[in-house]
Amino acid sequence: MDPGGRRDGRDRGVAGSERVYRALMRAYPQEVRRRYADEMAKYFGDLCREERLSRGPTGVALLWARALPELIFTALQERAMLFRRNAYLPAAPGTVARWGALCALLGGSLGVAFHLIEYSLLGALGILTGDYSYGNGPFARFFAFSLLLGALSLSSLGLFGLYGAVVARSSEARPGLLAGAGAISSAAAAFLWLTISGYGAVHDLASGSVFFAPFEWLWNAGTLVIGPATLFWFLGLLLLGIAAASQPLPRRLRVLPLALFALIVPSYLQGGYLETVGSPVVSVIVTGFAQGLPFAGVAILGWVLLRDYDAEPLAVSDGPVESAGAAREATRPASRTAGGARSDTSGVERAKEKELLLAIRRHGQLTVAGVALETSLSVEQADRMLSELAGKGHLEVRVEHGTLFYSLWEERG
Amino acid sequence: MGAKRRVDPEELLPLTPVALNILLALADEERHGYGIGLEVRERTGGKMRLGPGTLYGSLKRMVDGGLVEESEGRAEDETDDGRGGYDAGRRRYYRLTGFGERVLAAELARLEGVVRTAQAKGVFPPGSPGRGVSSPGEA
Numbered sequence: 157m158d159p160g161g162r163r164d165g166r167d168r169g170v171a172g173s174e175r176v177y178r179a180l181m182r183a184y185p186q187e188v189r190r191r192y193a194d195e196m197a198k199y200f201g202d203l204c205r206e207e208r209l210s211r212g213p214t215g216v217a218l219l220w221a222r223a224l225p226e227l228i229f230t231a232l233q234e235r236a237m238l239f240r241r242n243a244y245l246p247a248a249p250g251t252v253a254r255w256g257a258l259c260a261l262l263g264g265s266l267g268v269a270f271h272l273i274e275y276s277l278l279g280a281l282g283i284l285t286g287d288y289s290y291g292n293g294p295f296a297r298f299f300a301f302s303l304l305l306g307a308l309s310l311s312s313l314g315l316f317g318l319y320g321a322v323v324a325r326s327s328e329a330r331p332g333l334l335a336g337a338g339a340i341s342s343a344a345a346a347f348l349w350l351t352i353s354g355y356g357a358v359h360d361l362a363s364g365s366v367f368f369a370p371f372e373w374l375w376n377a378g379t380l381v382i383g384p385a386t387l388f389w390f391l392g393l394l395l396l397g398i399a400a401a402s403q404p405l406p407r408r409l410r411v412l413p414l415a416l417f418a419l420i421v422p423s424y425l426q427g428g429y430l431e432t433v434g435s436p437v438v439s440v441i442v443t444g445f446a447q448g449l450p451f452a453g454v455a456i457l458g459w460v461l462l463r464d465y466d467a468e469p470l471a472v473s474d475g476p477v478e479s480a481g482a483a484r485e486a487t488r489p490a491s492r493t494a495g496g497a498r499s500d501t502s503g504v505e506r507a508k509e510k511e512l513l514l515a516i517r518r519h520g521q522l523t524v525a526g527v528a529l530e531t532s533l534s535v536e537q538a539d540r541m542l543s544e545l546a547g548k549g550h551l552e553v554r555v556e557h558g559t560l561f562y563s564l565w566e567e568r569g
Numbered sequence: 570m571g572a573k574r575r576v577d578p579e580e581l582l583p584l585t586p587v588a589l590n591i592l593l594a595l596a597d598e599e600r601h602g603y604g605i606g607l608e609v610r611e612r613t614g615g616k617m618r619l620g621p622g623t624l625y626g627s628l629k630r631m632v633d634g635g636l637v638e639e640s641e642g643r644a645e646d647e648t649d650d651g652r653g654g655y656d657a658g659r660r661r662y663y664r665l666t667g668f669g670e671r672v673l674a675a676e677l678a679r680l681e682g683v684v685r686t687a688q689a690k691g692v693f694p695p696g697s698p699g700r701g702v703s704s705p706g707e708a
Contacts, residue, residue: 177621184622192629195602195661196621202603225619230622278635520633554638563633 162275170208172200174217174436177223183231185238187520241518242323243314243331244339245316248518249324250530253465256317260458263310268449270303286413298360298370305353310347311454312389315339316412318396318457323523324514325403330550352381377437393417404507442466466532508533512541513564516551521563578672581634582679587627590617592636592665592673599640599664602628628663636669 178197181189200223207215208288239245245252275292282288319339322333331339356374360366365373374381397413423446506533515530516522522530527538542562545551554561576612584592594600605628606619619627631637640662665673687693 188629190623192625196625198660199602199606199621203606222618226620226622230620230626234626552635557668 167168170201170204173204173220174198177201177227178534180227183227184253187238188234191351193440209538241520243326244336245320246321248530249320250466252320252325253317253551254320256314256320257458257461257465258317259310260317260454261462262450262458263307263312264453264455265313265524266303266457267307267311268448268455270300270307270446271444271451274300274304275442275447276441279440279444280437283440290350294367294370298366301371301374302353302357305349305356307451308385308389309346309349311451312342312349312385312392314454314458315342315345315389315392315396317461317465318393318400318409321405321409321461322396322399322403324465324518325405332399334395335399338392338397338399341388341395342392345385348381348385348388351387352377390417390421408460409464412460416453416457420453423447423449508537509541509545512538512545516562517564521561523559523561527562573605576635577669578668578675579671581636582676584672584676585627586617587619587623588631588636589673589676591619591624591627591631592669592676595637595663595665595669596673599662601660601662603660605663632663636672637663637667638666640664 174197177200178193181193181196184193203219203223204216207219211218242248242252271504278291279540281290291297316339318359319331319335319342322335326332326335352374356371359373360370393413397417400413401410403410511531512527512533515527519526519530524535524539524542526540527533528535531538533541542551546553546562550565551562552565586695590609590613591605594605600608602621602624606624607615609619613654628637632639684693689696
């Protein structure tokens with residue numbers, strides 16, 4: 157008889173279950189884990205302990221059988237709620253803006269590289285030497301088409317950077333009809349490009365056609381996929397461009413998407429005709445540049461988004477700013493409106509206040525440090541503004557474990 | 570913190586069975602999560618077993634909605650209830666807010682109205698002669 161040893165074994169079993177449950181809790185959004193992970197794991201451990209004592213291992217197995225579907229269902233429920241709160245984005249709009257910008261930058265760069273190598277370099281080399289075998293081997297073709305499809309997929313995903321920036325700056329942290337439609341269109345484009353990219357790569361590798369005719373099937377199915385995907389992409393850019401133009405974003409981000417649309421659509425549509433212009437060598441070089449132009453536009457959009465999506469559209473005369481774009485915006489109005497300093501300051505205050513309130517609305521509740529992380533405000537500025545707003549009764553303040561959390565009243569009713 | 574909550578308790582009705590039972594569990598005293606789960610299970614005769622995701626998901630929404638609040642924390646001595654023991658001192662306690670009490674009262678009043686309607690129609694308590702309702706044997 158070793159009751160102590162048996163009990164140790166039981167405790168180890170319960171602790172193991174608790175550890176596994178804690179690991180599975182990664183299915184929940186970070187916000188839930190941060191607030192309740194310890195308690196939930198502990199609660200599950202208590203239930204395990206109960207079952208172990210009352211029904212033995214069978215009870216624990218039955219508990220797991222109940223707990224697993226419940227965990228999956230409630231995790232999906234929590235993620236769905238988060239998704240809705242983030243204006244149907246998988247992460248906070250600012251995060252989506254950042255990742256989308258990176259996708260656009262990378263996708264655009266890959267697209268430019270593909271067109272310059274494929275048309276301008278290899279095409280010109282073929283014409284000049286009379287040897288058209290440059291880059292025509294099956295593996296080179298497979299690599300080249302993978303590059304192009306990757307560029308198209310990333311460029312489509314990159315439009316979500318613009319969507320994230322629009323949502324982050326919209327008055328109610330809501331996308332609005334235009335931006336919503338633009339996001340749906342961009343999602344359709346991204347879905348189509350990603351699907352055919354994935355299917356193409358797997359199909360070619362599995363069937364062995366990578367050795368003789370890579371992506372051959374794509375050209376047969378091209379009219380079904382390539383046209384609609386391109387159309388969705390352009391439509392997404394147009395709709396998001398119009399939505400961005402009406403948001404309090406930095407001027408570059410309000411103007412650039414529509415300017416790009418006006419430039420790249422005719423360029424893309426006319427690209428093929430350039431082959432008949434001038435000498436053949438000049439023609440293929442110009443064609444490469446022309447067809448790479450949409451991707452150059454996407455890369456520029458990604459670059460500008462990365463720099464400026466979080467920049468203040470108004471002057472910021474004090475406190476740190478998070479980007480060079482914001483810094484430039486900060487200095488410009490100050491030097492321009494020496495006599496209007498007072499009105500600029502109140503405008504800055506209003507913009508900061510709005511930024512702070514939007515961040516709280518997006519996250520439900522935030523601490524001072526959280527506000528400083530999510531906005532361009534410094535900790536001191538965030539602390540001062542939150543205290544003022546709470547003191548006037550505009551914000552609800554709660555204390556959890558000695559930490560102050562600020563939230564909007566109407567969001568919590 | 571001087572602003573008044575503007576939400577009408579009636580707007581939150583009807584409550585889900587889980588939310589109602591959690592509010593009922595907290596009606597008489599503040600409890601930690603395990604205490605809430607235990608109270609609900611015992612009160613419902615084991616018919617309602619709250620899993621961690623359901624319990625804390627509901628608690629999160631109720632805390633966010635201002636129906637329930639976390640108490641400052643109760644430093645209890647570590648207890649051993651003979652079931653492996655648990656350290657109650659590390660647990661977070663929850664209690665009803667004034668708003669939560671009003672929501673619970675409104676929901677109970679709503680349910681009382683439902684019961685009155687059922688009584689008026691003769692379908693409650695079960696077995697009472699119903700108006701226009703007849704069992705197959707009565708035909």
